[in-house]
Amino acid sequence: xxxxRFLNGLNxxxxxxxxxxxxxxxxxxxFGMAVDFKIGTSQSLIExxxxxxxxxxxxxxxxxxxxxKDEAIFITHLHLDHTSALAYLKxxxxxxxxxxxxxxxxxxxxQGLGLALNVNFKIFDFEVPxxxxxxxxxxxxxxxxxxxxxxxxxxxxxxxxxQSGDVRLSGSxxxxxxxxxxxxxxxxxxxxxxxxxxxxxEDDNSLNGQGDNEVTVESKCLEDFxxxxxxxxxxxxxxxxxxxxxxxxxxxxxxxHLNRPIVWEPQYAHVISExxxxxxxxxxxxxxxxxxxxxxxxxxxxLTIMNNLNHFCxxxxxxxxxxxxxxxxxxxxxxxxxxxxxxxPHYQTLKSFLENKRIxxxxxxxxxxxxxxxxxxxxxxxxxxxxxxxHSFDPDAAVNALKNSGLQFxxxxxxxxxxxx
Ligand SMILES: [Zn+2]
Ligand SMILES: [Zn+2]
Numbered sequence: 268x269x270x271x272r273f274l275n276g277l278n279x280x281x282x283x284x285x286x287x288x289x290x291x292x293x294x295x296x297x298f299g300m301a302v303d304f305k306i307g308t309s310q311s312l313i314e315x316x317x318x319x320x321x322x323x324x325x326x327x328x329x330x331x332x333x334x335x336k337d338e339a340i341f342i343t344h345l346h347l348d349h350t351s352a353l354a355y356l357k358x359x360x361x362x363x364x365x366x367x368x369x370x371x372x373x374x375x376x377x378q379g380l381g382l383a384l385n386v387n388f389k390i391f392d393f394e395v396p397x398x399x400x401x402x403x404x405x406x407x408x409x410x411x412x413x414x415x416x417x418x419x420x421x422x423x424x425x426x427x428x429x430q431s432g433d434v435r436l437s438g439s440x441x442x443x444x445x446x447x448x449x450x451x452x453x454x455x456x457x458x459x460x461x462x463x464x465x466x467x468x469e470d471d472n473s474l475n476g477q478g479d480n481e482v483t484v485e486s487k488c489l490e491d492f493x494x495x496x497x498x499x500x501x502x503x504x505x506x507x508x509x510x511x512x513x514x515x516x517x518x519x520x521x522x523x524h525l526n527r528p529i530v531w532e533p534q535y536a537h538v539i540s541e542x543x544x545x546x547x548x549x550x551x552x553x554x555x556x557x558x559x560x561x562x563x564x565x566x567x568x569x570l571t572i573m574n575n576l577n578h579f580c581x582x583x584x585x586x587x588x589x590x591x592x593x594x595x596x597x598x599x600x601x602x603x604x605x606x607x608x609x610x611x612p613h614y615q616t617l618k619s620f621l622e623n624k625r626i627x628x629x630x631x632x633x634x635x636x637x638x639x640x641x642x643x644x645x646x647x648x649x650x651x652x653x654x655x656x657x658h659s660f661d662p663d664a665a666v667n668a669l670k671n672s673g674l675q676f677x678x679x680x681x682x683x684x685x686x687x688x
Contacts (some may be wrong), residue, residue: 281348292400337400412635
């Protein structure tokens with residue numbers, strides 16, 4: 268018999284953690300939090316649903332009672348709402364990441380863009396089954412706004428369970444998503460755990476400005492970028508997200524080809540350069556670059572940019588907003604960098620800063636999440652015996668949207684253990 272428990276993250280976005288277990292083995296999928304770091308004992312944080320309900324993994328190593336002979340945590344992707352509880356882990360339980368996710372993790376830590384975690388990391392390759400005692404986990408490449416995102420198939424020899432991770436159908440890897448959806452369908456899943464982020468909001472346009480009435484394809488971001496570069500001959504400032512490596516590389520390429528290279532902050536430049544040196548990478552020489560560690564990168568000083576405003580784009584993180592004080596005329600392209608939206612107070616600071624300087628702000632961001640219609644398409648295509656929606660403020664809205672589909676739903680509760688005999 269295999270049991271499934273939902274350890275955290277019901278009716279919220281992020282922190283969605285499931286435990287799939289047999290008598291001797293268990294697999295936990297994802298290990299994030301929906302909030303920033305909190306101070307408190309692990310027990311009090313579990314009670315507040317900040318941390319997942321697995322106190323044995325947060326206890327002192329000596330006192331830890333080993334309940335399972337074989338166990339592991341599998342991470343779908345490196346967003347903090349899927350990983351941040353790892354910082355509280357006090358156990359040598361293996362934590363599996365996809366190979367590209369692990370490379371990204373190492374690179375972000377090296378550049379100070381990510382927290383170094385004292386955990387027992389292991390790597391999985393896509394489509395290579397990993398045995399954890401009685402359970403087998405096979406990861407499939409998926410599509411989300413971060414490198415290395417996976418969906419998981421978890422099998423016990425009799426039952427099959429799917430975990431979608433965060434997913435979209437309109438990114439650059441649609442064929443990868445089609446592949447796992449069709450494979451999940453063939454396996455006739457007992458349960459599909461499916462993200463339903465877009466069902467959180469009544470207003471279709473509230474998720475990063477993306478709704479079902481709007482085109483949400485990833486390529487639109489690049490098309491907008493290209494169009495704006497062609498139209499505006501001033502300095503173009505961009506604010507993308509450091510973990511969306513594929514987008515960073517593509518923007519770098521587009522800008523180079525239009526002879527308006529992006530000058531990246533050193534941390535971004537180093538991370539990008541670890542993934543591809545196919546295109547020249549320009550880096551802001553802030554006076555601290557030194558001679559070390561800039562191999563392959565082309566340094567550009569702030570003064571050079573100031574004297575050649577129509578020759579460059581400048582990548583600017585919110586922490587370095589004061590650099591923009593040096594410029595009076597530019598256009599600001601927000602492309603999913605922080606601060607992401609109104610819920611973050613820094614967002615208003617950014618908007619006010621730009622308004623005071625009479626700078627045009629254009630949001631060319633594209634969401635990493637499936638639209639409502641796409642979520643329904645995934646559920647229908649996989650057609651699991653039961654579908655459970657989560658990673659949403661309103662999972663019941665997804666159930667309602669599919670009420671005439673013939674699909675069966677499981678509405679997850681913390682207090683239940685779901686048994687598969
Ligand atoms: Zn998420
Ligand atoms: Zn995500």
